[in-house]
Amino acid sequence: MAMIGQSRRSGRVRCDRRSAARSGLRSGLRASLGAFGRRLACLAVLVPAVLAADAAQSAMLTNVGPRVPTNIGPRGPIVDSVGPRFDPTFRTPPGGGGGQNGGAGGPNAGGSNAGGSNAGNSGGSGEGKSHVTTRRARSGVPPGNERRYIPDEIVAELRVSDRQLTNLLNRFRLALLETRRIPLINTTFYRLRILDGSTVPAKIRALEGDGSVRTAQPNYLFAMVQAEQVSVQAGVPAADSADAAQYAIAKLRLGEAHTLARGDKVLVAVIDSGVDLTHPILAGSVEKSFDALSSNEGPHSHGTAIAGIIAGHARLTGAAPAVHILAARAFSTNEGSTVSIIASLDWATAQGARVVNMSFAGPSDPALGRALVAAHQKGVVLVAAAGNAGPKSAPLWPAADSHVIAVTATDYADRLFAQANRGSHVAIAAPGVDIMVAQPGDGYKMESGTSFSAAFVSGVAALVIERRPDLAPDAVKKLLLATARDLGPKGRDDQFGAGLMDAFQAVSATGKATDAALQVPAH
Numbered sequence: 001m002a003m004i005g006q007s008r009r010s011g012r013v014r015c016d017r018r019s020a021a022r023s024g025l026r027s028g029l030r031a032s033l034g035a036f037g038r039r040l041a042c043l044a045v046l047v048p049a050v051l052a053a054d055a056a057q058s059a060m061l062t063n064v065g066p067r068v069p070t071n072i073g074p075r076g077p078i079v080d081s082v083g084p085r086f087d088p089t090f091r092t093p094p095g096g097g098g099g100q101n102g103g104a105g106g107p108n109a110g111g112s113n114a115g116g117s118n119a120g121n122s123g124g125s126g127e128g129k130s131h132v133t134t135r136r137a138r139s140g141v142p143p144g145n146e147r148r149y150i151p152d153e154i155v156a157e158l159r160v161s162d163r164q165l166t167n168l169l170n171r172f173r174l175a176l177l178e179t180r181r182i183p184l185i186n187t188t189f190y191r192l193r194i195l196d197g198s199t200v201p202a203k204i205r206a207l208e209g210d211g212s213v214r215t216a217q218p219n220y221l222f223a224m225v226q227a228e229q230v231s232v233q234a235g236v237p238a239a240d241s242a243d244a245a246q247y248a249i250a251k252l253r254l255g256e257a258h259t260l261a262r263g264d265k266v267l268v269a270v271i272d273s274g275v276d277l278t279h280p281i282l283a284g285s286v287e288k289s290f291d292a293l294s295s296n297e298g299p300h301s302h303g304t305a306i307a308g309i310i311a312g313h314a315r316l317t318g319a320a321p322a323v324h325i326l327a328a329r330a331f332s333t334n335e336g337s338t339v340s341i342i343a344s345l346d347w348a349t350a351q352g353a354r355v356v357n358m359s360f361a362g363p364s365d366p367a368l369g370r371a372l373v374a375a376h377q378k379g380v381v382l383v384a385a386a387g388n389a390g391p392k393s394a395p396l397w398p399a400a401d402s403h404v405i406a407v408t409a410t411d412y413a414d415r416l417f418a419q420a421n422r423g424s425h426v427a428i429a430a431p432g433v434d435i436m437v438a439q440p441g442d443g444y445k446m447e448s449g450t451s452f453s454a455a456f457v458s459g460v461a462a463l464v465i466e467r468r469p470d471l472a473p474d475a476v477k478k479l480l481l482a483t484a485r486d487l488g489p490k491g492r493d494d495q496f497g498a499g500l501m502d503a504f505q506a507v508s509a510t511g512k513a514t515d516a517a518l519q520v521p522a523h
Helices: 002-063 076-081 162-172 200-208 238-244 247-251 301-311 338-350 366-377 450-467 473-482 503-511
Strands: 149-158 174-182 187-194 213-224 229-231 267-272 286-291 324-329 335-337 355-358 381-385 404-410 426-431 435-439 443-447
Touching: 149 200, 162 174, 162 200, 174 338, 187 338, 200 213, 213 338, 213 366, 247 426, 267 301, 267 338, 267 450, 286 338, 301 324, 301 435, 301 443, 301 450, 324 338, 335 338, 338 355, 338 366, 355 450, 366 381, 381 450, 381 473, 404 450, 426 450, 426 473, 450 473, 450 503, 473 503
Parallel strands: 267 324, 267 355, 286 324, 355 381, 381 404, 404 426
Antiparallel strands: 149 187, 149 213, 174 187, 213 335, 229 443, 435 443
């Protein structure tokens, strides 16, 4: 019995131990599950928080920095509302202004093309915001060795209000010298002076990196084209000597041409130095005058000579003695600049000039190229001296522009003027050696140069226009070249162009049928 009791007690102990073990196992399992549940709960709280933090960080990254709006573009409202208004149809002018090679020297020295003629408007009317473009024209930095410009000036076209202009001037260390509106190409020029000693090329490069600068270029220099100056023979009355010296009248057959036309009511602009309005041979010939320099200078010999060759009457017979002269002073002494020349061309075109004489030469100028294109499109015949830089010179402008009639000089024996430029752009020849010309103060002088040849061609162009006012500039040029007398090698050549101009043949040819496509378009 004792053994049975002991066995039962041992069984109960074992059962108690098994129960305790199972109870411990259940407790441990519950504890483990509780800890795992708590971890899951923590994760449920932490994961959304981490995701939210990542999203916030991404949002912060996209909002830092300059915060450039996505809807800007060309900033049309600024163009429309402030400062000089620019043309919303502006496009990059063909040819540009950024060649890298050129000639050094004075305004009459040879140099390579710095951009060619540039068509297109640079101004604006403020209309048509959807067409506004921030596209920049080619760089206006001059060729590396080009020096024919004012060394501390820049000509710029800007998109600025008055306040923005002040800030720009301060940032780039510039001073505003002049603001000039040019309706001909629908723009405004800002003439700026460099204050910090920077070179013109360096300052242009800096300006071209600013979004408010549409174009920037040098204020190029041009020189009047003349060579020799010889006073009339002592003891011989000036008037008598002048009459005897006019071999050009016979060479060009001007006497016969004047029986058909004398240039009546045709406006011819002379962009040059000051003209002596009181000279006897110009009495009643100058209809209006303009001074792009706002100078106090009196009349100058070159401008007076050119006007006399075109419109002279009485003792000196001009090529078109009945024309009306528009005298535009763009040159002080011997030099004119981009701004003064374009302002004069703008004025002359606005006055209704049908012919513009440009007896000066210089570098390729992108802004002037655009103005020439605009004048040509308005029906203006553009005539320029080829230049006196010699046979090795590179082409000079504006004569080398394709919209211009480039004129070279010959002497009484039809020989080419030794100092004349040559080239494929030379269109026609006219007398320019030992020409008797008017001088301020009722004086006369013997002069040589392609300047004076150009004046004869401008006068004959006016005779043609009197007879056929409907002719476009290209038709006038075509007629002059077709009726010229061949000189030098047979056919067109780089020395004489089409040959010596024949005024009588040119005027006579106006009675024949002319290509309607070359007539002046209706405006």
